[in-house]
Amino acid sequence: MYGDGEQTRDFTYVRDVVTAMRAAARSRFTGVANLGSGAPVSMKQAIAAVEQVIGSVALLRRPGGNGDARHTAADIALDEREFGFRPGTELYEGLTAMAADPGR
Secondary structure (H helix, E strand, O other), X not given: OEOOOXXXXXOOOHHHHHHHHHHHHHOOXXXXXXXXXXXXXXXXXXXXXXXHHHOOOOOOOEOOOOOOOOEOOOOOHHHHHHHOOOOOOOHHHHHHHHHHOOXX
């Protein structure tokens, strides 16, 4: 893990991304959209969710890099307004689905 684990990221389940892309392609929308879950979590929270699904993980800790963004998140307001997309998969649910079928 790079840094202290308090940095946040916006994890998005791939099925939600595909759903958004399909909705955008079928709409009249032309432009740039920021796809994401709209629900950023800290890396510590993400690691805890992984551990809930698969058990304890060994972390190799490293210092954060120069220029690393402390917080990132998708603003998905345009997605819903322009092509009706709202993500439907929360982090834990997506991790559980991935762990249940790792070959997919």
